[in-house]
Amino acid sequence: MNEKVLVVDDNINNIRLLKEILEDENFLVHTSDDGVSTLEMVLNLKPDIILLDIMMPGMDGYEVCRTLKTNSLTQDIPVIMVTAKTEGEDVKRALDLGAFDYIKKPIDEIEVVARVQSALRFKKQQDKLKEMASRDGLTGVYNHALLLELFQKEFTKQERSGGNLAFVMLDIDHFKKVNDTYGHMAGDTVLKELTKIIVSNVRNGDIVGRYGGEEFGLVLTDISLEKVCQLCERIRQAIENNAFDIGTELIKITVSMGICFRKPDDSLTGGEMIKKADESLYKAKLMGRNRIELAAN
Structure with missing residues (x-):
């Protein structure tokens, strides 16, 4: 597997838990504990998926997600929001900003793995379609x-x-x-x-x-x-x-x-x-x- 996952959370215990769950599934896990440094980290790391906490000091998860989805270099990376805020309006706001999915707290191991794998399957399908659309049908090079x-x-x-x-x-x-x-x-x-x-x-x-x-x-x-x-x-x-x-x-x-x-x-x-x-x-x-x-x- 070895896909790169970036976990963003200001709570060290949440980071540790998610890291253990994902590394047990052979993901390569990187972490960040604040929104501002996350943006630069994403550009350098190019993760396959991001698990993003909503409630963070300074730049919260909503703003990080919005920024990622308006940048052509990062907009196709699936973002899964991790949150205790599971009211309809909170979930709708996250999805409207471009988040792929959400994981509710307290964290459930089976749910985390299932939602991450689902997001990665979707991304692979989208990448394949995008690649096909960008190639010349006869020669295989860019159109x-x-x-x-x-x-x-x-x-x-x-x-x-x-x-x-x-x-x-x-x-x-x-x-x-x-x-x-x-x-x-x-x-x-x-x-x-x-x-x-x-x-x-x-x-x-x-x-x-x-x-x-x-x-x-x-x-x-x-x-x-x-x-x-x-x-x-x-x-x-x-x-x-x-x-x-x-x-x-x-x-x-x-x-x-x-x-x-x-x-x-x-x-x-x-x-x-x-x-x-x-x-x-x-x-x-x-x-x-x-x-x-x-x-x-």
Whole structure:
């Protein structure tokens, strides 16, 4: 199992009891005794579920829950309120704020385990649905919408931390000819095999998405310009040297790529980076295809 559970309560006896119950079920239990430090802890720990006491001094459980549910980084973490306040209005307020469930005090071991397991099952189902909705059905990489969303998040993150960022546009050369000559099923086979080549040549943490049709987008973070160019050239060569098996024969294809690289002191916006990468891709096509072009900032 080993899911991470964060228990938040200002009463040390309640913390000890919940910790013992959950550790007996092989959960990894972390604890916090006040609302303010909990918010930072959640961001760093990324727990699978939070057991949150309502009545705490300073920031109470209601306010902690409200804050977690309005932050895109924490809003999907199930929160179970732990409380002696089980009147209808108290429960309704907690659920309205986004809590998944509640556990009443005094704490019952069987109830705690059952409600935690129920919340985790629901989260796994939701995560699976979310993952399916965010993926391109053919290639399995991120779809256009999520690619741009993740790029914007990385742009904001790198802008704040002062890191380098690159956006790369990749397009299959003469892909229409593949579809016209061999059929769309062969074209789909090429797209799937090409995606595997791209994914196998990027780093863990790099973002790969299908921008549209035969175009792909790559988001590369915390990387030097030299390393970006080396990575793109590695992908270009791997695709050029690969024989794509379309069932009836082996065919060869090439790709063109456009790179926009942003250093911390550059003033480019995210939208401008995508535009420049696209313009560089177009230039690579004009210059003869099967090549990489770098945008000038």
